[in-house]
Amino acid sequence: MPVSEISKTANSGVAEDTQPAIVIQEVTKSFGPQRVLDGVTFHVRRGETLAVLGRSGTGKSVLLRIIVGLQTPDSGAALILGTNMAEADEKALAAARTQMGFLFQHAALYDSLTVEDNVAFPLAHHRPDMSVSEKKDRVRDLLHEVGLDGHLKKMPSNISGGMQKRVGLARALALDPVILLLDEPTAGLDPISSGEIDELILKLQDQHQMASIVVTHDMVSAKTIATRIALMDKGKVVIEGSFDDLQRSDEKFVSQFLHRDF
Amino acid sequence: MSSTPQVAPSQPATPNPIAVFLSWFGEFGIFLWRVLTSAITPPYEFGEFFRQLDEIGSKSLPLVAAAGGAIGVVLALETRNSLVRFGAKALLPTTIIYAVITEMGPIITGLIVSGRVGAGIGAELAAMSVTEQIDAIEASAVNPYKLLAATRILACTVAMPLLTLAASACGVLMGWLADTLIEPISLTHFIDAGFKGSHFKDFLPPTFKTAVYGLIIGSIACFTGMRTKGGAAGVGNAATTSVVLSSLFVILADVILVKLILLIFP
Numbered sequence: 001m002p003v004s005e006i007s008k009t010a011n012s013g014v015a016e017d018t019q020p021a022i023v024i025q026e027v028t029k030s031f032g033p034q035r036v037l038d039g040v041t042f043h044v045r046r047g048e049t050l051a052v053l054g055r056s057g058t059g060k061s062v063l064l065r066i067i068v069g070l071q072t073p074d075s076g077a078a079l080i081l082g083t084n085m086a087e088a089d090e091k092a093l094a095a096a097r098t099q100m101g102f103l104f105q106h107a108a109l110y111d112s113l114t115v116e117d118n119v120a121f122p123l124a125h126h127r128p129d130m131s132v133s134e135k136k137d138r139v140r141d142l143l144h145e146v147g148l149d150g151h152l153k154k155m156p157s158n159i160s161g162g163m164q165k166r167v168g169l170a171r172a173l174a175l176d177p178v179i180l181l182l183d184e185p186t187a188g189l190d191p192i193s194s195g196e197i198d199e200l201i202l203k204l205q206d207q208h209q210m211a212s213i214v215v216t217h218d219m220v221s222a223k224t225i226a227t228r229i230a231l232m233d234k235g236k237v238v239i240e241g242s243f244d245d246l247q248r249s250d251e252k253f254v255s256q257f258l259h260r261d262f
Numbered sequence: 263m264s265s266t267p268q269v270a271p272s273q274p275a276t277p278n279p280i281a282v283f284l285s286w287f288g289e290f291g292i293f294l295w296r297v298l299t300s301a302i303t304p305p306y307e308f309g310e311f312f313r314q315l316d317e318i319g320s321k322s323l324p325l326v327a328a329a330g331g332a333i334g335v336v337l338a339l340e341t342r343n344s345l346v347r348f349g350a351k352a353l354l355p356t357t358i359i360y361a362v363i364t365e366m367g368p369i370i371t372g373l374i375v376s377g378r379v380g381a382g383i384g385a386e387l388a389a390m391s392v393t394e395q396i397d398a399i400e401a402s403a404v405n406p407y408k409l410l411a412a413t414r415i416l417a418c419t420v421a422m423p424l425l426t427l428a429a430s431a432c433g434v435l436m437g438w439l440a441d442t443l444i445e446p447i448s449l450t451h452f453i454d455a456g457f458k459g460s461h462f463k464d465f466l467p468p469t470f471k472t473a474v475y476g477l478i479i480g481s482i483a484c485f486t487g488m489r490t491k492g493g494a495a496g497v498g499n500a501a502t503t504s505v506v507l508s509s510l511f512v513i514l515a516d517v518i519l520v521k522l523i524l525l526i527f528p
Contacts, residue, residue, distance in 0.1 A: 065397075068401045070397055070400060070401060090405075093403075094403040095403075097400075097401060097402065097403035098403045100401070102398070102401040104394045104397070104398055104401075105394075106393065106394065108393060108394040108395050108397065108398040109395075109398075110390075110395055110398070110399075111389075111390075111393070111395070112386075121402060121404075122402045122403075122404075125402065125403070125404045126402075126403065128305075171402075
């Protein structure tokens with residue numbers, strides 16, 4: 001279906017559960033002469049987790065930034081719950097963003113705020129209907145959910161990388177999003193912490209039934225948390241399917257990536 | 263033996279300095295427009311504005327007061343000899359008060375705030391930019407131009423005249439103290455003599471022109487910080503650029519504003 005038609009259909013109202021929450025249609029993006037995304041197309045429905053794998057510099061993080069509207073594609077469209085992020089006005093963009101939770105690669109916690117205030121940040125700006133005590137309770141619940149009880153008053157610089165990721169995850173979940181975007185959630189973590197983060201993502205996905213995209217290099221993590229895997233090379237999706245589909249593939253790049261078979 | 267032709271590696275094109283200069287102003291203009299449009303759109307970030315007013319205003323007060331006081335002492339010591347030599351010793355209070363309030367207080371405050379606040383805002387926002395904190399704010403559907411830039415620029419604009427008043431008051435007080443230690447004169451007499459025949463229009467415009475300095479310092483520091491790329495080196499460059507440019511623009515603005523004030527209040 002052409003982008004314009006998808007856009008028309010999607011913009012006609014709030015996307016139903018049967019429709020994909022995220023539609024990426026023929027997205028291209030270049031930085032100078034370097035094309036990092038070259039006609040990327042996929043979709044993600046609620047309850048699904050798509051792991052996007054690929055070599056460094058293949059535009060995986062750029063794809064997430066396009067989805068959240070931090071960058072615009074050169075062509076193609078990212079339709080988020082019916083909103084074309086590149087063409088949306090400020091109000092529509094803000095409405096779409098409140099439906100998304102984004103965990104940045106290095107957590108991107110606000111270093112001048114405590115853990116509690118970091119998690120409360122989206123609530124403070126988007127939930128004027130909640131009282132201060134309701135917000136505090138919500139923050140406590142979220143931090144309990146990610147296993148960080150008792151760390152409310154700590155500054156981000158005083159907690160470990162794994163804990164920072166958990167705080168980032170709690171912040172991403174603060175507004176009860178429909179879409180969860182995770183940029184390398186296990187990068188830089190030891191295997192035990194990575195496993196804990198994976199379990200946490202699985203638990204949250206089970207509880208909240210979000211449409212999730214996880215950008216990762218970690219094949220074990222992708223196998224654990226993803227319902228589908230998209231493998232990217234040179235800005236294109238080489239293969240998309242279950243882990244078993246990838247294993248059955250006789251594409252050379254897929255084999256190299258999965259088995260380090262050179 | 264065949265010889266392989268040597269191809270010189272292509273050099274990156276040197277950017278045209280005029281294009282860079284114009285591009286900087288163009289981007290600065292777009293930045294200011296975004297800040298303005300976000301600042302006038304509710305909801306307003308009052309909490310962050312007052313936090314910044316405290317950070318920029320209250321925490322700059324001791325430094326600004328000390329600098330103002332030092333200027334008062336230096337002016338009293340330097341001008342006394344000259345005025346005594348020309349038999350105009352009676353003009354000493356007027357000289358000190360006019361010099362401090364009309365020019366020395368405002369420009370010293372401007373330059374000190376450029377250094378302290380310009381570097382602080384530039385480095386803080388640059389660090390936020392390179393660690394994706396500004397992107398995280400935007401991804402949370404919060405406008406960073408409103409939350410980070412508008413609040414800081416407005417706080418600088420409001421704080422500057424207040425800091426200037428403090429610097430000028432300290433300058434006059436310390437000028438009197440330096441003067442009275444050499445030749446005793448009561449503070450009341452010093453003030454009466456200094457302000458004799460003067461009007462509010464002699465002192466208000468020079469004090470309130472510093473709101474423009476605040477606007478310049480806040481805008482340049484926020485602009486420099488928020489467009490920073492490239493790790494620790496980028497943060498360092500942002501802080502330095504912020505101080506250099508805001509100091510330069512404050513001095514340029516001073517020249518223009520003095521002329522304007524003289525035209526409007528002859």
